[in-house]
Amino acid sequence: SQQGEEDPQALSIQEGENATMNCSYKTSINNLQWYRQNSGRGLVHLILIRSNEREKHSGRLRVTLDTSKKSSSLLITASRAADTASYFCATDGGANNLFFGTGTRLTVIP
Amino acid sequence: NAGVTQTPKFQVLKTGQSMTLQCAQDMNHEYMSWYRQDPGMGLRLIHYSVGAGITDQGEVPNGYNVSRSTTEDFPLRLLSAAPSQTSVYFCASSAWTGGDTNEKLFFGSGTQLSVL
Numbered sequence: 251s252q253q254g255e256e257d258p259q260a261l262s263i264q265e266g267e268n269a270t271m272n273c274s275y276k277t278s279i280n281n282l283q284w285y286r287q288n289s290g291r292g293l294v295h296l297i298l299i300r301s302n303e304r305e306k307h308s309g310r311l312r313v314t315l316d317t318s319k320k321s322s323s324l325l326i327t328a329s330r331a332a333d334t335a336s337y338f339c340a341t342d343g344g345a346n347n348l349f350f351g352t353g354t355r356l357t358v359i360p
Numbered sequence: 361n362a363g364v365t366q367t368p369k370f371q372v373l374k375t376g377q378s379m380t381l382q383c384a385q386d387m388n389h390e391y392m393s394w395y396r397q398d399p400g401m402g403l404r405l406i407h408y409s410v411g412a413g414i415t416d417q418g419e420v421p422n423g424y425n426v427s428r429s430t431t432e433d434f435p436l437r438l439l440s441a442a443p444s445q446t447s448v449y450f451c452a453s454s455a456w457t458g459g460d461t462n463e464k465l466f467f468g469s470g471t472q473l474s475v476l
Contacts, residue, residue: 280461292364292450292467293403338402342462347418350395350403 254282254322254339254351262357269326271354273339274319282315282322283340283348293338296324331360362386366451366468373441373475381436381471383451389466391456392434396420396447397470403450409434410456441475448472 254275263269273282281300285293299306299315299322306313312325326333336355340348367382385392393408405418409428423445425437434453438445452465 283462283464285465290470292469293452293465294467295464298464340465347405347408348462348465349405352400352402 254341254349256337256339256351256354258354259352260355262359263329265329265331265358265360267329269329269333269356271324271337271356273322273351275341276320277341280342282342284313284324285338285340287336287338287353329358331358334358364451364453364466364468366471368471369469370472371474373473375441375443375475377441379438379441381449383434383436383468384432385453385466386432387453387455387466388431389453389455390431391454392428393418393452394424394426394434394436395450395452397450398447406436443475446473446475
C-alpha cells in the first residue's frame, strides 16, 4: 500500500502541552499534507510541505519532512481542547491521487 | 462561498438498490474526487476527475460510477448497493494546476451510507 502510516494511533495530553504526531510513507513524493477531522465532519487542510522543503510553520503548527527517512512529523504547540480531533497525513505520489494514512486520534484534556 | 456541498448527509439502502450521491463545488476547481472512509482504513480514493468530461479510477472503483458534465458537479453512482459499500463518503475538490501534483483538497461534510 502507498498509504502513509501515522504514529501513534491515539494520543492523550493535557491542555497547554505539545502534541507530536509522526507519519511514515513508502514511495517518493511530490508533497505531503496534513489534515484534521473533527468527529463526524469532513477533513480540513492544515499544511502542505513540498519534497524540497524540510520544515514549515503555520500558527501553532510545525511540520517537518525528511525525505531520506520517508517520514514527517506534525507538532501542535500549546494545545487547546479545540484541537481534539483526528489528524491524517496524505502523501502525493503523483497520478492525481493523495494517499491518506489511518490517522492519529488526539484528545486534549482541559 | 459554500465550498463543497454533499447530499444527502445520511442514507440507508437495501442490497441491490441504486442511488446517486451528489457533490457540487462553487470554487471553479478543475479537480474533484470521491473518497470512502472506513474504520481503520483511512480514506481511499474511488474516482476522480481533472475537468469536465474527464474521469478516472482511483484505488477502489468497483461498484461505483461517475460522470463530470460540468465543472461544478461530480455525482457518484452506486449501481447495485452491497453491504461492503457501507461507509462514509467524502467528495473533495482542488485547484488542479496541471501535471500530477495534488494541491490542498477542500472536503465536503460527508454522506454516511448504510447498506442493509
